[in-house]
Amino acid sequence: xxxxxxxxxxxxxxxxxxxxxxxxxxxxxxxxxxxxxxxxxxxxxxxxxxxxxxxxxxxxxxxxxxxxxxxxxxxxxxxxxxxxxxxxxxxxxxxxxxxxxxxxxxxxxxxxxxxxxxxxxxxxxxxxxxxxxxxxxxxxxxxxxxxxxxxxxxxxxxxxxxxxxxxxxxxxxxxxxxxxxxxxxxxxxxxxxxxxxxxxxxxxxxxxxxxxxxxxxxxxxxxxxxxxxxxxxxxxxxxxxxxxxxxxxxxxxxxxxxxxxxxxxxxxxxxxxxxxxxxxxxxxxxxxxxxxxxxxxxxxxxxxxxxxxxxxxxxxxxxxxxxxxxxxxxxxxxxxxxxxxxxxxxxxxxxxxxxxxxxxxxxxxxxxxxxxxxxxxxxxxxxxxxxxxxxxxxxxxxxxxxxxxxxxxx
Ligand SMILES: Cc1cc2nc3c(=O)[nH]c(=O)nc-3n(C[C@H](O)[C@H](O)[C@H](O)COP(=O)(O)OP(=O)(O)OC[C@H]3O[C@@H](n4cnc5c(N)ncnc54)[C@H](O)[C@@H]3O)c2cc1C
Ligand code: HEM
Numbered sequence: 173x174x175x176x177x178x179x180x181x182x183x184x185x186x187x188x189x190x191x192x193x194x195x196x197x198x199x200x201x202x203x204x205x206x207x208x209x210x211x212x213x214x215x216x217x218x219x220x221x222x223x224x225x226x227x228x229x230x231x232x233x234x235x236x237x238x239x240x241x242x243x244x245x246x247x248x249x250x251x252x253x254x255x256x257x258x259x260x261x262x263x264x265x266x267x268x269x270x271x272x273x274x275x276x277x278x279x280x281x282x283x284x285x286x287x288x289x290x291x292x293x294x295x296x297x298x299x300x301x302x303x304x305x306x307x308x309x310x311x312x313x314x315x316x317x318x319x320x321x322x323x324x325x326x327x328x329x330x331x332x333x334x335x336x337x338x339x340x341x342x343x344x345x346x347x348x349x350x351x352x353x354x355x356x357x358x359x360x361x362x363x364x365x366x367x368x369x370x371x372x373x374x375x376x377x378x379x380x381x382x383x384x385x386x387x388x389x390x391x392x393x394x395x396x397x398x399x400x401x402x403x404x405x406x407x408x409x410x411x412x413x414x415x416x417x418x419x420x421x422x423x424x425x426x427x428x429x430x431x432x433x434x435x436x437x438x439x440x441x442x443x444x445x446x447x448x449x450x451x452x453x454x455x456x457x458x459x460x461x462x463x464x465x466x467x468x469x470x471x472x473x474x475x476x477x478x479x480x481x482x483x484x485x486x487x488x489x490x491x492x493x494x495x496x497x498x499x500x501x502x503x504x505x506x507x508x509x510x511x512x513x514x515x516x517x518x519x520x521x522x523x524x525x526x527x528x529x530x531x532x533x534x535x536x537x538x539x540x541x542x543x544x545x546x547x548x549x550x551x552x553x554x555x556x557x558x559x560x561x562x563x564x565x566x567x568x569x570x571x572x573x574x575x576x577x578x579x580x581x582x
Contacts, residue, residue, distance in 0.1 A: 174242075174296075174300070174303070175299065177296070178296035178299045179242065179296075181292055181293055181295075181296035182238055182241070182242060182296050182297065182299075182300060183242055185288070185293055185296070185297070186235075186238055186239070186242065189238070189281070189285070189297070190235045192284050192285060193231040193234065193235050194227065194228060194231050196231065196277070196280045196284045196285075197228070197231040197280075198227050199280040199283055200276050200277045200279075200280035201226070203276045203279055203280055203283075204272070207276065208272065213374050213375055214367055214374075214375035214376075214377060215263055215265075215377065217376065217377060217378065218374075218376065219376075219406065219408075220565065220566055225566045225568060228566070228568055229566030229567060229568060232570060233252055233304075233570075234300075234301075234304070236249055236252055236570060236573050237249060237252070237253075237300065237303075238300050240573075241300060241303065249573055251430070251572040251573075252570060252572065252573060253304075253307050253311060254311065254430045255430055257311035257312050257315060258315065258428040258429050258430050259379075259428070260308065260312050261312050261315040261316060261323075261326065262326065262363070262364070262365040262425045262426075262428040262429075263326075263377055263425070264324060264326045264327065264425070265312060265323060266323040266324075267313070270305045270308075270309060274302075277301065278297075278298070278301075281294075281297065315428065319356055319426050320354065320356075326425045327367065327423050327424070327425055328351060328353065328355065328423070328426070329350050329351060329421050329422070329423060329424075330347035330348065330349055330350065330391065330421065330422050330423075330424050331347060331348050331350050331419065331421050332345055332346070332347050332416060332418050332419065332420050332421075333346050333347065333348045333390075334346035334418065335416070335417055335418055338394060338481040338482060339478060339480070339481050340478070340479070341396050341413075341479075342395065342447060343395050343397070343412070344392060344393070344394040344395075345392065345393055345394070345395065345422075346390060346391070346392045347390065347391050347392075348389060348390050349388075349390075350421065355388060355426070356426065356427075357385075357386035357387075357388055357427075358382050358385075358386050358391075358427035358454070359432040359433070360385070360432055360433040360454055360455040360457075360459070361381070361429060361431050361432040361433055361451045361455050361534070361562070362381070362429035362432060362454070363379045363380055363381045363382065363393075363427065363428065363429045363451070364379070364382060364391065364393065364424045364426070364427050364428075365377045365378065365424065366378055366379075366380055366408070366412070366422055366423070366424050366425075367423045367425070368408050368412070368422070368423075370407060370408075371411075376407065376408050378408040378409070379429075379564075380393035380394070380395060381393060381394075381429075381450040381451040381454055382427060383450050383453040383454050383457070383482055383485075384485070385454070385457040385460075385461045386427075391424070393450070394447070394453075394481055394482060395409050395413060396409060396446070396447040396481070397409045397410055397414075429451075429562070431534065431536075431560045431561065431562045433458065433459070433532075433534075434532045437466065438466075438530055438531055438532045439468070439469070439528040439529075439530065439532070440455070440459075440466060440467075440469070440531060440532050440533075440534065441468075441469045441471070441527060441528065441531045441532070441533045441534070442456070442468075442470045442471070442534050443472075443533065443534070443535050443536075443537075443545050444470075444471075444473070444536050445472070445473045445536075445537025445541040446474055446475075446479070446481075446538065447481060447564070448535075448536035448537030448538070448541075448542075448562070449472055449480070449481060449486070449536070450482070450536070451534070451562050452470060452486075452534065452536065453482045453485060453486055453489075456468070456470065456486060456490065456493075456496075457485070457489055459489070459493060460488075460492045460493055465493075465494055466495060467495045467496075467528050467531075468490070468493055468495060468496035468497075469497055469499075469527075469528065469531075470486065470490060470496070470499075471498075471499050471500075471501075471520065471522075472486075472498070472500050472501070473500070473501040473502075473503075473519060473520040473537070474500065474501075474502060474503070475503050475504055476502045476503070476504040476507075477500075477502060477507065477509065477510065480500065483510060487512065491511060498512045498513055498514075499513055499515070499516065499525075500514070500515055500516070501516045501517075501518060501520040502515065502516070502517060502518075503518060503519060505517050520541070520545065522545070522548045522549070522552070527549075527552065527554070531558065532558055532560070533549060533554060533558055533559045533560065534560050534561070535560070535561040536561065536562040536564075539563065539568070539569055542561050542563075543571075546559055546561070546571060556571075559571075
């Protein structure tokens with residue numbers, strides 16, 4: 173909780189900070205990387221830096237946290253903190269690094285806001301920063317200790333034993349563990365961070381959802397090659413798809429991620445677009461392996477059947493589940509050779525599609541797709557807390573914060 177003294181100062185200065193927070197975030201990262209270029213090697217994602225999405229996510233999260241401290245101090249934005257903590261833990265972030273981030277962030281705040289940052293203002297925002305930092309450090313400590321690791325030991329070597337072309341753009345990798353340390357199995361829906369050595373000698377981490385239930389020795393993930401049209405091609409996805417082969421060793425984190433299957437016995441509805449099917453494939457695989465009898469629905473949208481990654485595995489799992497059904501929407505027309513329950517032409521339209529009562533919903537796909545689906549679900553009376561979503565990048569949507577500033581939500 174903010175002290176009374178800081179509360180009034182934060183209240184008075186929040187509009188100025190919020191108005192300038194994107195500039196502050198940009199200035200902060202430049203200053204941080206000038207002083208600590210090593211953070212760009214194996215920790216920060218330079219694609220997100222180039223696109224500006226990480227700057228926006230950081231700015232949005234601080235503004236949202238400060239707003240919550242003022243407006244709903246008894247209820248901090250748990251989902252926001254949890255998403256960040258899982259991402260941090262998947263990168264092995266250490267508690268001592270919070271001081272470094274603090275120093276550069278506060279340099280940037282003073283640099284951007286100038287004389288407005290009196291000692292009183294700096295002290296009040298310092299309190300906001302450390303409340304957020306301690307909340308994250310605590311969660312991250314819990315995540316590390318639940319896995320019996322330290323930040324330095326989240327990484328493991330895995331050997332590629334299969335490389336399977338899924339579609340023109342998507343490749344599936346099956347990897348096998350090659351060290352003796354204990355590896356806990358993943359929860360359904362989680363991802364790993366793959367840390368790749370790039371041709372220029374810099375390591376670059378990227379997250380990939382696990383697409384099959386673990387047996388403790390093998391893991392599977394599927395990568396969509398990011399093709400640049402007017403921008404550069406995606407560097408890690410291209411390297412993985414083009415250059416990594418059977419026998420190569422990958423450095424991967426233990427599994428993390430807070431969008432996981434709710435195990436309280438509710439029906440589950442998975443709604444995905446394109447490569448967003450990967451966490452759904454992982455969850456379906458866990459359900460099939462556990463012999464679940466729950467009502468399960470998979471609704472998937474894609475360009476056409478040839479573009480639908482992991483379709484054979486998914487159909488197998490759906491057919492193995494006694495109460496599961498699956499519908500697909502293909503933009504290029506409604507032809508299907510798969511044993512699905514419904515094929516629709518065009519983009520996904522939930523229209524009068526019958527949805528099970530009291531279900532949990534899991535969304536993954538392009539942001540506009542998820543925004544449209546979430547709106548449709550809310551329009552059908554689904555409670556927001558029943559809808560979880562995974563974003564394949566820094567979360568610029570923050571739909572879980574219905575009352576907070578939603579940066580980049582258009
Ligand atoms: C939780 C989570 C789960 C994920 N799961 C999956 C999954 O299962 N499968 C999957 O395929 N992906 C998944 N992703 C996405 C994945 O982590 C990567 O973001 C994706 O593979 C692209 O990485 P890249 O290195 O190829 O692209 P990057 O090189 O990071 O490029 C990303 C974008 O930035 C642009 N860009 C890069 N450099 C510049 C520049 N200098 N100027 C302008 N623009 C630039 C590129 O053109 C591209 O559009 C997931 C992400 C998250 C966060
Ligand atoms: C209170 C302090 C901090 C806040 C508010 C914060 C906030 C965030 C947010 C919002 C994200 C994006 C999460 C997502 O949507 O996926 C993120 C990711 C990240 N954070 Fe932090 N963070 C903090 C401290 C730190 C520290 C101390 C480090 C270590 C140097 C760090 C390194 C990273 C990295 C490497 C990523 C992933 C970046 C990317 O993929 O582009 N953060 N953080």
